[in-house]
Amino acid sequence: MAAPSNNHWINSAQECADFAPLCQNQSIDLAIIGAGFTGLSAALKAAELGMSVAVLEAQTIGHGGSGRNVGLVNAGLWLPPDQIEQTLGQQAGSTLIQRLSRAPSDVFSLIKTHDIACDAHQNGTLHLAHSPAGLVDLENRQAQWSKRQAPVSILTAEQTAKFTGTSAYYGALLDQRAGVIQPLDYVRGLARAARNAGTEIYENTPCTGAKYDQGTWHIDTPEGKIGAKNVLFATNAYGQLGAAHQTPKTSIVHYFQCVSDPLTDEQRAQILPDNHGCWDTGLIMSSFRLTRDHRIAFGAMGNPQGIGAPIHRTWLKRTVTRIFPNVTWSDTTRMWSGRIAMTAEKIPQIVHRDNAVMVFGYSGRGIAPGTAAGQDIAAFFASDGRNLPYLPMTESYREMGTTAKSMYYELGARVVHTVARS
Ligand SMILES: Cc1cc2nc3c(=O)[nH]c(=O)nc-3n(C[C@H](O)[C@H](O)[C@H](O)COP(=O)(O)OP(=O)(O)OC[C@H]3O[C@@H](n4cnc5c(N)ncnc54)[C@H](O)[C@@H]3O)c2cc1C
Numbered sequence: 001m002a003a004p005s006n007n008h009w010i011n012s013a014q015e016c017a018d019f020a021p022l023c024q025n026q027s028i029d030l031a032i033i034g035a036g037f038t039g040l041s042a043a044l045k046a047a048e049l050g051m052s053v054a055v056l057e058a059q060t061i062g063h064g065g066s067g068r069n070v071g072l073v074n075a076g077l078w079l080p081p082d083q084i085e086q087t088l089g090q091q092a093g094s095t096l097i098q099r100l101s102r103a104p105s106d107v108f109s110l111i112k113t114h115d116i117a118c119d120a121h122q123n124g125t126l127h128l129a130h131s132p133a134g135l136v137d138l139e140n141r142q143a144q145w146s147k148r149q150a151p152v153s154i155l156t157a158e159q160t161a162k163f164t165g166t167s168a169y170y171g172a173l174l175d176q177r178a179g180v181i182q183p184l185d186y187v188r189g190l191a192r193a194a195r196n197a198g199t200e201i202y203e204n205t206p207c208t209g210a211k212y213d214q215g216t217w218h219i220d221t222p223e224g225k226i227g228a229k230n231v232l233f234a235t236n237a238y239g240q241l242g243a244a245h246q247t248p249k250t251s252i253v254h255y256f257q258c259v260s261d262p263l264t265d266e267q268r269a270q271i272l273p274d275n276h277g278c279w280d281t282g283l284i285m286s287s288f289r290l291t292r293d294h295r296i297a298f299g300a301m302g303n304p305q306g307i308g309a310p311i312h313r314t315w316l317k318r319t320v321t322r323i324f325p326n327v328t329w330s331d332t333t334r335m336w337s338g339r340i341a342m343t344a345e346k347i348p349q350i351v352h353r354d355n356a357v358m359v360f361g362y363s364g365r366g367i368a369p370g371t372a373a374g375q376d377i378a379a380f381f382a383s384d385g386r387n388l389p390y391l392p393m394t395e396s397y398r399e400m401g402t403t404a405k406s407m408y409y410e411l412g413a414r415v416v417h418t419v420a421r422s
Pocket of ligand 1: 033034035036037038039056057058059060061062063064065066067068069070071072073074205206207208234235236237238239240241255256337338339340359362363364365366367368369370
């Protein structure tokens with residue numbers, strides 16, 4: 001029997017995925033590199049639209065952010081909607097906001113249609129005010145969403161305590177469009193649905209070369225080659241393409257999580273009784289939610305493998321004890337973590353040239369936006385470019401200083417976790 005993983009999503013998964021590596025040559029309409037939410041939702045949609053599709057995954061389904069994240073299926077992006085319109089312009093911003101307002105419902109509807117066992121609850125998520133200034137930020141967000149008729153409301157500190165089971169917060173923004181899922185089960189369920197729709201999926205099959213020549217992409221892998229009319233590079237923060245293909249750089253933010261022991265019946269009646277997923281307004285943010293086996297999964301920004309590990313670990317122990325004093329956390333050293341690709345403007349990017357699309361930089365909000373991007377890009381390819389995705393496409397993306405920015409985020413997390421009140 002395999003030793004339990006630190007990643008609780010692996011230990012508690014109900015959906016299975018097991019695909020053999022590619023070991024022959026193929027000629028298809030669409031090759032997809034990377035089996036996360038983006039790649040697999042694109043594969044499912046493209047197969048439904050009649051394209052022949054193959055997905056190549058260097059490791060296993062959900063190895064990247066899709067199998068490691070918090071599972072908050074949120075609407076919109078991390079940026080407030082007015083700021084999205086200011087950045088992209090009114091028309092492009094409003095197209096994105098409308099598409100991503102609907103995107104959580106699209107995710108929950110895929111889950112229902114394909115009967116994905118991913119412990120889904122669309123009861124809303126809570127953005128928690130960690131300070132009085134955080135509450136002002138949430139009130140601004142609520143005003144902006146209300147102008148757009150979105151079902152979001154402010155909860156008082158007392159209401160927030162009732163919804164969460166802790167009185168550590170100053171209030172919250174409840175977004176009823178959103179919800180929670182077990183993310184690894186969702187991505188594995190997407191793989192099952194895509195395979196049933198006719199997609200070929202290959203695990204342990206890294207793309208080692210990609211060249212465009214006279215209208216065809218030539219994709220190399222260790223034991224097989226693919227010729228494809230179109231290609232989608234859906235590797236986000238986990239790209240291992242090396243010399244195979246140049247992917248744009250973004251900053252990387254590390255985020256870790258850890259689970260409590262199972263809650264008692266009495267605690268279950270008080271802590272997140274309606275299964276809301278939560279995250280806070282801190283610049284170095286934290287999150288918590290319930291798991292299907294009634295534990296709290298608590299997470300925060302920071303790299304638990306780097307030299308800051310002792311700082312993050314000590315902070316975690318102190319913080320979970322402060323926020324949920326009666327809950328037992330037997331082993332806060334068993335953390336799992338993932339990499340978040342963050343763009344300068346905190347808006348994802350879609351780069352398109354030579355019948356290839358690269359989508360990346362979800363900036364911590366990739367479940368609904370990644371699913372929607374995959375679906376839109378499939379429709380774009382299937383319509384020979386007539387149906388455009390929710391974001392304007394560019395021919396290239398270049399961001400300066402990504403290494404320095406990544407260090408800045410990690411140092412920020414260490415400083416905040418060192419000085420945070422106990
Ligand atoms: C810890 C954490 C918490 C997060 N929490 C949330 C959240 O609560 N809500 C939310 O909406 N978003 C969240 N996110 C963001 C979200 O998880 C990501 O944006 C999303 O998973 C990106 O999906 P993707 O399919 O684009 O990429 P990924 O899921 O990262 O998949 C990329 C895949 O490409 C594969 N790959 C790389 N190179 C190659 C190659 N050469 N050949 C073949 N395959 C290759 C990788 O192995 C990987 O499996 C979080 C992210 C992290 C890391």
